[in-house]
Amino acid sequence: MQANMDRIPYLLTPEEMGRADELTIYAGTPGSVLMERAGGKVAAAAQQMVPDGGHILILCGPGNNGGDGFVAARQLDGAGFDVSVLLLCDPARLKGDAAQAFQNMQLPWSQLTEESLSLGLGKAGLVIDALFGAGLDRALEGMALKAVKMLRASKTPVLAVDLPSGLNGATGAALGAVFEAVRTVTFYRRKPGHLLEPGRSYCGIVEVVDIGIRDDVLKDINPKTFANEPFLWAAVFPVPGRRAHKYSRGHALVFGGQLQTTGASRLSAMAALRAGSGLVTMAVPPGALSTYAAHLTAIMVRPLKGEDALARALSDDRLSGCLIGPGYGTGSKTSVDVVSVLAQGRATVLDADALTCFEADTQRLFQAISACNTAGWAENAGATPKPAKVVLTPHEGEFKRLFPDLNVNNRLTAARQAAQASGAVVVLKGPDTVIAAPDGRAAINGNAPPWLATAGSGDVLAGLITGFLAQSVPAFEAAAMGVWCHGEAGSIAGAGLIAEDLPAAVQPVIAGLVAERAG
Numbered sequence: 001m002q003a004n005m006d007r008i009p010y011l012l013t014p015e016e017m018g019r020a021d022e023l024t025i026y027a028g029t030p031g032s033v034l035m036e037r038a039g040g041k042v043a044a045a046a047q048q049m050v051p052d053g054g055h056i057l058i059l060c061g062p063g064n065n066g067g068d069g070f071v072a073a074r075q076l077d078g079a080g081f082d083v084s085v086l087l088l089c090d091p092a093r094l095k096g097d098a099a100q101a102f103q104n105m106q107l108p109w110s111q112l113t114e115e116s117l118s119l120g121l122g123k124a125g126l127v128i129d130a131l132f133g134a135g136l137d138r139a140l141e142g143m144a145l146k147a148v149k150m151l152r153a154s155k156t157p158v159l160a161v162d163l164p165s166g167l168n169g170a171t172g173a174a175l176g177a178v179f180e181a182v183r184t185v186t187f188y189r190r191k192p193g194h195l196l197e198p199g200r201s202y203c204g205i206v207e208v209v210d211i212g213i214r215d216d217v218l219k220d221i222n223p224k225t226f227a228n229e230p231f232l233w234a235a236v237f238p239v240p241g242r243r244a245h246k247y248s249r250g251h252a253l254v255f256g257g258q259l260q261t262t263g264a265s266r267l268s269a270m271a272a273l274r275a276g277s278g279l280v281t282m283a284v285p286p287g288a289l290s291t292y293a294a295h296l297t298a299i300m301v302r303p304l305k306g307e308d309a310l311a312r313a314l315s316d317d318r319l320s321g322c323l324i325g326p327g328y329g330t331g332s333k334t335s336v337d338v339v340s341v342l343a344q345g346r347a348t349v350l351d352a353d354a355l356t357c358f359e360a361d362t363q364r365l366f367q368a369i370s371a372c373n374t375a376g377w378a379e380n381a382g383a384t385p386k387p388a389k390v391v392l393t394p395h396e397g398e399f400k401r402l403f404p405d406l407n408v409n410n411r412l413t414a415a416r417q418a419a420q421a422s423g424a425v426v427v428l429k430g431p432d433t434v435i436a437a438p439d440g441r442a443a444i445n446g447n448a449p450p451w452l453a454t455a456g457s458g459d460v461l462a463g464l465i466t467g468f469l470a471q472s473v474p475a476f477e478a479a480a481m482g483v484w485c486h487g488e489a490g491s492i493a494g495a496g497l498i499a500e501d502l503p504a505a506v507q508p509v510i511a512g513l514v515a516e517r518a519g
């Protein structure tokens with residue numbers, strides 16, 4: 001259990017981290033000891049960043065983040081480095097462990113002013129930002145704000161303690177001006193703000209260091225936020241057994257658009273096949289059938305013909321995952337078809353047009369999702385919400401159309417609230433895609449290269465998730481593995497990629513995951 005908790009990529013909000021500190025202190029490790037270890041690790045990082053004898057300027061704030069700075073100053077001085085300490089507040093304001101660390105420092109210090117900072121920057125090879133960490137509760141102002149501007153102009157590298165000052169650790173939001181670090185040393189576990197933009201861009205390289213907090217505390221805290229890394233879903237990653245056949249590996253149904261827009265859903269279907277779905281069928285308008293057929297080989301194509309075409313397409317019991325939306329059109333027929341698909345109770349991904357068409361009537365969508373989630377369960381099968389079967393994959397614009405009241409600037413909370421409101425797993429796409437489940441779990445993705453911002457990339461993602469759903473992977477994990485594989489495929493395809501390159505690039509990603517699991 002302990003070994004596994006080590007590997008689960010938990011992210012702790014600053015409040016949860018405060019609780020981890022409290023529980024550790026309660027269990028017998030004084031806060032001053034934690035601070036000593038934290039400051040020591042910061043000093044060690046600083047030593048790697050400046051040559052022996054280099055000058056290090058340490059900016060210390062009024063709380064425990066500043067306390068870590070005092071400890072680092074003492075240890076760096078002891079190791080022979082030339083350090084200057086600039087204090088933002090009156091030392092009389094320091095309290096508790098930080099006041100003690102200041103006392104123990106026994107080094108000359110100065111007030112942080114424009115003059116002292118300018119003097120320090122003239123000789124420093126590194127600045128340690130120990131102004132504010134988890135306790136920041138408002139935008140930087142006064143001399144802290146001026147310091148951000150002066151540091152930016154001086155181009156001196158910054159090592160941030162816990163978080164670059166000015167950044168909200170829970171949301172990754174800039175509360176105003178923020179220090180730009182080349183490296184951030186944080187304690188015990190990463191915080192959401194290290195992965196969510198713009199926070200991630202301000203942090204530089206994030207290093208997580210051990211300060212002696214034991215994983216036992218996690219049982220009390222029960223964190224529900226994770227980095228989207230393979231350990232999160234490796235246990236349910238679908239690997240075919242030796243006796244597998246194509247019918248045992250799932251059958252995905254992808255709905256295709258009209259003749260003018262066949263490309264989007266074709267990309268999705270290819271991706272569903274690459275994700276490992278044993279069979280993929282496309283249900284397409286009869287007038288576009290020959291176009292689809294001419295461009296697809298391993299994927300079956302069926303015409304959606306006649307009044308009950310949709311019902312017939314959905315009647316195959318072996319279908320295990322559906323995707324509707326890419327290139328489907330935003331007319332009222334789309335919303336009717338989506339409701340019909342969801343009424344079948346199958347695991348389903350709704351993307352693009354299948355989201356936009358509900359802009360004026362989101363309740364109808366949420367009711368259809370609820371019906372999908374409960375389909376197949378006996379009415380008396382417990383009152384608890386049923387596991388989500390539906391995945392929504394909006395980009396920010398689509399998200400705002402479906403959830404106009406939610407604040408997309410706080411992407412983690414917005415995605416969580418959207419998942420709760422809709423009863424679906426919500427994949428809020430972006431450079432820091434957030435995957436949120438109605439049960440409160442959320443994962444933040446960090447491996448997507450900016451080259452993925454290209455036409456058709458989202459269609460591939462929707463297809464990957466559908467392919468995993470079709471193999472009976474639960475919705476949250478299917479969405480998380482789809483997003484991760486998409487990011488890795490983007491890195492493999494590399495600079496200059498186009499969406500057509502992505503399905504093939506998924507193959508080495510899957511091979512790598514399987515090899516890692518075997519080894």
Ligand SMILES: NC(=O)C1=CN([C@@H]2O[C@H](COP(=O)(O)OP(=O)(O)OC[C@H]3O[C@@H](n4cnc5c(N)ncnc54)[C@H](O)[C@@H]3O)[C@@H](O)[C@H]2O)[C@@H](O)CC1
Nearest residue numbers: 021031034035063064065132133134135136137138139162
């Ligand atoms: N025992 C612990 O709790 C540990 C805490 N550690 C450090 O402690 C930090 C958290 O310490 P604190 O909770 O004291 O918080 P901070 O050190 O981040 O600062 C909180 C103080 O700053 C003030 N403040 C907040 N925003 C301000 C603004 N914009 N302008 C001026 N003043 C502002 C607050 O009123 C409060 O007095 C962590 O980030 C980490 O660096 C580490 O030493 C490890 C152990």
Ligand SMILES: [K+]
Nearest residue numbers: 129132161163
């Ligand atoms: K800081």
